[in-house]
Ligand SMILES: CC(C)(COP(=O)([O-])OP(=O)([O-])OC[C@H]1O[C@@H](n2cnc3c(N)ncnc32)[C@H](O)[C@@H]1OP(=O)([O-])[O-])[C@@H](O)C(=O)NCCC(=O)NCCSC(=O)C[C@@](C)(O)CC(=O)[O-]
């Protein structure tokens with residue numbers, strides 16, 4: 095068993111790599127060569143990337159693709175997508191092209207409120223705490239003024255603070271529940287700074303509050319942190335067209351397609367096993383744009399899935415209907431995104447992605463990301479309800495299989511030609527390649 099190492103973080107990058115390759119690899123030289131071959135030759139750029147995180151040893155490449163032809167509220171948008179899974183970018187592009195001839199995507203930002211909480215323990219009478227909170231509430235605003243003054247100038251800041259009694263669920267547990275508008279930033283650091291000041295104010299004021307007993311004065315702050323559940327930071331994306339305009343498809347009539355599509359969404363609305371996969375398809379689009387624009391995909395993922403469970407059962411994020419001959423497909427999702435702050439002004443490719451999107455505000459980015467999710471869901475459901483998913487997905491995955499078996503250029507041409515008329519599967523490609531190599 096490998097012995098633990100003390101002071102690893104203090105080693106130089108070179109020393110860290112040497113320790114890793116000598117400790118964990120049978121061929122340290124090869125391992126070192128692989129790790130270092132992904133270094134950027136521009137030292138300043140490499141240093142920038144090294145400093146994004148801790149104990150950096152190399153860069154982990156992820157392809158950056160683009161999906162063109164998105165018509166969003168009448169404007170043409172090319173969407174950058176960072177993702178490792180084949181067929182996602184093709185699917186988004188196909189859906190974009192399809193809807194661009196049918197009025198495009200319509201989006202609206204419904205709300206932009208973020209949330210943060212100070213979780214604390216108070217042992218005493220609830221009505222006394224409420225009276226104390228009302229007395230000191232203005233101090234939460236005044237004592238955070240140095241943190242909030244610039245955000246206020248932008249039209250944001252603290253919206254409200256309330257006291258929540260959670261003692262029914264956990265003994266002596268209360269919260270300061272605060273809402274914020276963080277404008278073009280995701281707001282995590284702004285919110286956390288405000289919350290930590292609220293916590294300080296709460297404790298200090300309690301010690302001075304004369305109506306409190308000695309025990310009541312001893313408020314214990316457990317933690318102060320934003321919530322990644324943002325059900326009031328909501329965006330809607332929608333497509334619609336007459337059923338008769340849904341593309342004729344050799345597999346299925348427009349009417350049958352619309353009916354099957356709506357049925358597929360209804361299944362995801364009532365069946366959690368299906369809903370998780372359905373929503374994974376939506377996240378294919380959402381995560382790819384969230385990553386390309388330097389946003390926090392863990393925060394988005396956690397918030398979106400909590401929202402999908404808000405009625406007590408995990409369900410579809412998207413919905414579809416046919417009414418009076420009109421097919422409508424839509425989604426409302428919570429997205430706390432930033433176009434300033436975090437990595438957005440640091441990572442050169444993130445800056446490029448944001449420029450490609452013509453420097454969106456956070457609200458504009460919410461709409462673009464929601465559209466990418468809806469488009470992805472449309473493409474996946476269209477495949478699932480017509481040809482099946484494997485045909486398109488495996489067609490795109492073919493190159494990965496050929497790379498895995500180190501196919502030569504001639505073999506690639508032969509295999510691609512063969513699978514234009516045959517169904518791609520991993521074993522079919524392997525067998526065909528073997529037959530060529532006999
Ligand atoms: C894969 C396609 C698009 C093929 O679809 P196709 O009809 O064979 O494509 P095509 O060759 O006829 O091209 C039509 C358009 O598709 C796009 N397109 C087509 N090929 C490319 C390419 N190589 N590179 C870039 N774009 C491409 C592009 O927009 C192109 O237009 P053009 O550019 O020629 O004017 C289609 O079958 C599809 O949409 N499939 C769905 C794929 C999918 O959803 N993948 C996600 C991975 S599976 C998953 O994780 C989620 C899932 C499915 O489980 C979710 C769920 O269950 O709900």
Ligand SMILES: NC(=O)C1=CN([C@@H]2O[C@H](COP(=O)(O)OP(=O)(O)OC[C@H]3O[C@@H](n4cnc5c(N)ncnc54)[C@H](O)[C@@H]3O)[C@@H](O)[C@H]2O)C=CC1
Nearest residue numbers: 276277278279280281282283284390393432434435436437
């Ligand atoms: N639970 C979570 O989600 C947590 C996430 N994080 C990380 O925090 C980062 C995001 O935090 P932020 O506070 O957004 O970033 P940040 O700390 O870089 O702050 C952005 C700052 O930009 C300034 N600003 C300039 N122009 C602005 C405008 N038009 N609108 C709004 N602000 C403007 C404001 O001072 C704002 O506070 C992400 O990297 C995220 O991963 C950190 C802690 C917890």
